[in-house]
Amino acid sequence: MQPLKPEQRRAILENSPQAQPADIDEYERLLSLRFAEDPDQEPAAAPDHTAQERALVGSQEEREARLKQLHAKLFGASENKKAKTAAAHG
């Protein structure tokens, strides 16, 4: 997964006052984790993951739900702003 550019990270914090750097870190970690596991296999198939480590990151469903929350928190304001701008330019 392509890293966020430094200016993108700054823009998130500027455009979404409720967002904290820790929120971005958690969001990025959960997004990246999505691709680290074979989406077509049970997690046990991976040779280098322990059950304990899997438990720490929650189920796939829990992670996707948390990602939606964080996405709204980090980008909700900018998406509203974009929508308003688009509407204004009609």
Place this chain on the structure above:
Amino acid sequence: MAFVEKVMRVGATKPNPFTICIVANPALEAPWKSGIVIPDPIMGQLAAFQAAATYIDSALFGLLPGQKEVLLADPAILPFIRVLSLYDDGLSPALANALVGQDSSSFLLVARRNVFVAFLSRYEIQADVVYAVSASVSHTRASAWCTTDDDAGDGIPFMVDFGQLFHRFNCTIPGTVGIHATACSLTALHEFGHAVSSYSNGSIVDLYVDSNPALNNKLGRPIPAGFATYNATPFASDGARDGIGYPSDWRSYHCELVDSSRPAVMDDYYQSTTGPEACLHDQITKRFIRDRLLAKINRP
């Protein structure tokens, strides 16, 4: 309508050379996993697609201005890799032609990995790694899935700390990348690192987040001096994540860098003070990718 299939690099003269395919994405699933399909704006932009294909090839083979990572330009590797590009704007916007989805939880382009084999078979292409290039108007960030190896088939065995694994000759699902037509810098090379690795025989993960254990990432504090032993070769840990530093709340640690003044390619290459193109793979990642490629290049 246009159909352009181009051999960008011929590769080994054998029936099954290691093959990288760069495809113009005919349709987007928007949002990803919704079943709703729209045409990808890359259709009708042949020149933009060809520019993207040239960029991907350049990033892979160390041809970007100032690029230091030239692993695939090795004379034992470069001449044996086949690179194809494929553009076909005569396809209907159907799910079977949607190679990429737009993630509703991010601005990531996500490869719809399960449709790639059937899609490419229509063109009689078997690929090991596939880039699907999109010109989405809203989603521009690249992502990749690792390869699903054919573990019923043969391969070259190797030993790592967690036991014997194999550099498998073939895959059941190739490594797949969703990438935007405007991608630049090391993005294509970074995604190749993921895509060429394997879910069952060693995965290469992002090093810029506190990732789970993988071939190139371990967990624990204090960081031990030794990172791993790979085929009897010991690799040291990167105790300081030179060039960036480990956040205090991380448990991850990485393998020793080749150039300790810059982040690894799989880390946050945008933080390189001398430009992303100066970044190199860490030591175990470089060795693993090289061995895996050689196994596939020399497959029977």
